[in-house]
Amino acid sequence: MKTVDIEKLVRPNILxxxxxxxxxxxxxxxxxxxxxxxxxxxxxxxxxxxxxxxxLKTKLSEVKNVPAKQIFIxxxxxxxxxxxxxxxxxxxxxxxxxxxxxxGMYEVSANINNIGLQKIPLTTDFQLDIEKILQTAxxxxxxxLIFVCSPNNPTGNRLENLEKLxxxxxxxxxxxxxxxxxxxxxxxxSKINNYPNLIVMQTFSKAWALAGVRVGMAFAxxxxxxxxxxxxxxxxxxxxxxxxxxxxxxxxxxxxxRRNTILQQKAHLAEExxxxxIVKRIYPSDAxxxxxxxxDANRIYNELVQK
Ligand code: PMP
Numbered sequence: 001m002k003t004v005d006i007e008k009l010v011r012p013n014i015l016x017x018x019x020x021x022x023x024x025x026x027x028x029x030x031x032x033x034x035x036x037x038x039x040x041x042x043x044x045x046x047x048x049x050x051x052x053x054x055x056l057k058t059k060l061s062e063v064k065n066v067p068a069k070q071i072f073i074x075x076x077x078x079x080x081x082x083x084x085x086x087x088x089x090x091x092x093x094x095x096x097x098x099x100x101x102x103x104g105m106y107e108v109s110a111n112i113n114n115i116g117l118q119k120i121p122l123t124t125d126f127q128l129d130i131e132k133i134l135q136t137a138x139x140x141x142x143x144x145l146i147f148v149c150s151p152n153n154p155t156g157n158r159l160e161n162l163e164k165l166x167x168x169x170x171x172x173x174x175x176x177x178x179x180x181x182x183x184x185x186x187x188x189x190s191k192i193n194n195y196p197n198l199i200v201m202q203t204f205s206k207a208w209a210l211a212g213v214r215v216g217m218a219f220a221x222x223x224x225x226x227x228x229x230x231x232x233x234x235x236x237x238x239x240x241x242x243x244x245x246x247x248x249x250x251x252x253x254x255x256x257x258r259r260n261t262i263l264q265q266k267a268h269l270a271e272e273x274x275x276x277x278i279v280k281r282i283y284p285s286d287a288x289x290x291x292x293x294x295x296d297a298n299r300i301y302n303e304l305v306q307k
Contacts, residue, residue, distance in 0.1 A: 002196065156289055270282050
């Protein structure tokens with residue numbers, strides 16, 4: 001197991017933060033008359049949701065084979081991205097590495113939080129330039145973390161050699177696995193006990209078909225999970241969201257069936273696209289979408305928008 005002193009990577013104000021104590025934490029139990037949170041006694045959604053999402057984490061723990069205490073639930077993974085910046089990067093001083101072309105929110109969220117970015121583009125075959133990443137992290141002590149997206153949006157491929165990065169990068173490594181359910185055997189979630197600096201993000205928005213619900217997950221060492229827990233807004237995941245995610249997890253057959261349909265349709269789409277004259281190249285995809293090179297891309301784009 002790699003040793004990393006996580007506390008040294010955390011912003012001092014977050015390390016010292018005394019988290020908000022929610023009324024629901026003061027009393028353990030489900031029976032009784034609740035007077036402690038100034039709620040309304042009427043209605044069906046009158047109570048604050050469980051701030052620890054216990055029922056959802058218990059079920060997720062079974063499905064994902066990760067202990068509940070190593071799971072964090074966010075209001076979509078976009079909330080997790082924002083929290084990671086706020087926990088580890090001092091605004092105006094510290095920075096992160098991203099590897100474009102990649103998911104746009106790593107940059108937007110860094111800009112919102114006034115976090116510097118070192119951009120180290122993917123190689124021509126859309127893989128990480130690991131040597132350059134390690135050199136940059138070594139030379140620039142403001143670098144606290146790196147976002148890697150696998151399968152990557154928008155290229156669709158899995159990133160290789162992530163363990164080499166994990167073995168040698170001593171900041172936080174965030175592996176965004178939003179599309180991993182389309183190639184689950186490649187998840188890094190089984191490595192969270194080997195690398196205390198690894199955060200694996202997943203989401204209900206893609207293969208679980210719940211983008212409207214806003215539920216994202218992070219799997220990591222307990223220390224990182226407790227930092228995420230104390231920094232999040234207490235009721236970040238609504239009761240409706242928690243219930244919808246829980247409900248979906250109870251229908252594994254439907255999940256499996258839909259995923260198979262999407263993967264079959266992806267293969268069918270690739271085959272049909274390959275017959276078209278405008279299509280120059282279809283890149284290999286481990287996700288639910290395809291990166292396709294076409295001739296005269298802007299014209300085709302505009303025509304599709306018109307239609
Ligand atoms: N990561 C990647 C790579 C994505 O493509 C997306 C959504 N397009 C997200 C995260 C956002 O996920 P969520 O809906 O859970 O916020």
